[in-house]
Amino acid sequence: MTIIKLNAIDSTNSFLKDLVSKQIVDDYTVVVTKNQTHGRGQMGSVWNSEAGKNLMFSVFKDLSSYNVTYPFYISMAVSLAILDTLKALNIPGLSIKWPNDILSANQKICGILIENVIKHRMNSTIIGVGLNVNQLNFAGLSKASSLKSITGVHYNLDEILNNIIENIKCYAKMLQDEEFDVVKNNYESYLFRKNKPSTFKNIEGELFSGFIKGVTKYGKILVMLEDEVLKKFDLKEITLLY
Template sequence: MYKISANTSIIGKTVIYVPSCHSTNDHINTLISKNQLDEGTVVVTSDQTNGRGQRGNTWECTPDHNITLSFVIHPQFLEAQHQFNLNIAVSLAVFDTLSKLISGVDIKIKWPNDLIINNKKVGGILIENYIIGKTISHSVIGIGLNINQEAFIGNFPATSLFQLSNKKYNLRSVAENLLENLEKRYQQLKENKIDILKRRYYDHLFWYQEEGYFEENIPNEVSRRFYGHIIGVNPTGCLSIMTDKKEVKHYGFKEIKHLY
């Protein structure tokens, strides 16, 4: 099904199609362990049977209905302490892709790795960085987009572009546009245009500068609820929230939850 020919020079220059696999991230990691893949090599599948999310979460995906792919890059210019900047660039590329496909909806980037519409997940990102010394030797980045899926059976709130628009999309065209947007944002990162990337990221960050209730779940501590607002993401990638008591706190993944 996939004969992708994106207009790129790095990401998507080489595309490996596998009809089915457990996880495109796992598949590309296996290939890397056997051979040194060229930067930008993409693995794409029509049927991902055990897609991985952040820290063990799973990704529900009907075969031949969605985008499931992974690619490898070598961002050795990026210090490990600034690795979340890569997350920003990739999130924006996915946002760029979705915003061209559907109009009249408010697409948001939900920290740290989701794209949501109407509080429902439409896309997810999994970035695995491999660090040597103070820099990143290579990164394997997995992306899943709910495109033509008609229904979801899991308890997690999810949606697809088809559910939102009642329109079927050409998966090949979507994948090509995604790879082109990824290369564009990756190039901005390489050129150290992080201020531009961050401004754009905050423009679309879910609950940014909006007041609401949060639930804090710190390991070995009693969970608590509080009122506050997101003020950004700190250099280490933690979500920064100012409480109603003017205290700024920083949270890692799964340490904080938005209460709708």
Template sequence: MPIIKVNAIDSTNSYLRRLSVEKNMEDYTTIVAEYQTNGRGQMGTVWESEESKNLTFSVFKDVSAVYIEHPFYISIVTSLSILKALQSFNIPKLSVKWPNDILSANKKICGVLIENVIKQNNLYASIIGVGLNVNQTGFYNLPQASSLKAVTGQVFNLEEVLNSILFYLKSYFLELESGNLSVLKEEYETYLFRKNKPSTFKDAKGVVFSGFIKAISVSGNLQVLLEDNIIKEYDLKDISLLY
């Protein structure tokens, strides 16, 4: 499992994707950056991180030998891997804000960006990008952001945290490759942020409404219980959780 460390690059996902086009990649090849000049998050957002204080890395995962009807299971596996690794460092009150933000209490400590590589109309590989706030404590104009140090008061060894995440990533991908889809989905759902709590959402048209997060569908859509006991499914681009 090659781990390639670089100083400053635009984005570990972009860098690893370019590498995967140029040559055959070994499974779990990981690019770790001291600093990203153009880190990317979900839905075109920017991921900002102080140099040398956090983990910004991307992992190449070959999924060509696995039939994955619903690619969201890659997101499930990634989220659970990060959660389990952070639990091993005693990070409290962990949850997943759908689809794959990792929270401690109600503060975001980790973001994930998964980009799938398609070859001949089949899912060939995934580039799994992770931005984890570790030892940074100041977050300018980001009131909902936090870090492992801010939560615990401890300084963490970045390499130890990375190795733990990669260990669990391998373990959970073995579960996926073994076909244990329902087990993975159920475990993911137990960590859903605000599950079964009254929550406020905004849809793509800007309409604000209330509901209860119940579960996810097999395709990864969020299932929300609305008035009159109606459960409706939402795609990522269709809904955002306000509080």
């Protein structure tokens, strides 16, 4: 496993994408930085982090020997790999807020950005992870927290990184062996607010109620509406309100 350590970079995903475009990159090449100046999240959101206190990295995964017809399985597998790492650290109340935010109780501690490389078929993927580890101050971000805020423990970033990569390898093997149902069922078992009455906002800004029942293989969320209709929503179409 090749690990590229940087003191500062705009985005580890952008750095790794640029590297892949210029040269052959080994499977599980990792780019990790102490300071990410323009970290990116889902839907163009920005990931802000105190320098040197959190884990910000991207992983290149070769998928040329895989039969992953539905890219969302990669997102599910990575979410579970991080969840397993945090469970081993005894982080309480873990769940996955669709599509792939990791929560402790109802506070966000980790975000994931996956960018797939498609050449005729899905060829590889770049997995970007931002995990709040030792940062304690989240001014203006009431829904953010960190491992140290939750447990009071100061963590070794390299140790957590290595454990996450090992768990990603385990779930990648499951995808390679086409154990898709196992991955999907496991992911759905950790869905935040699954089977609980929840409030959502649609693209027009209107609020409505429903129950999260699961996800489709395409990554859409399944919500049971008040009239007992099961409806699928894409990421751009719906926001789950806390």
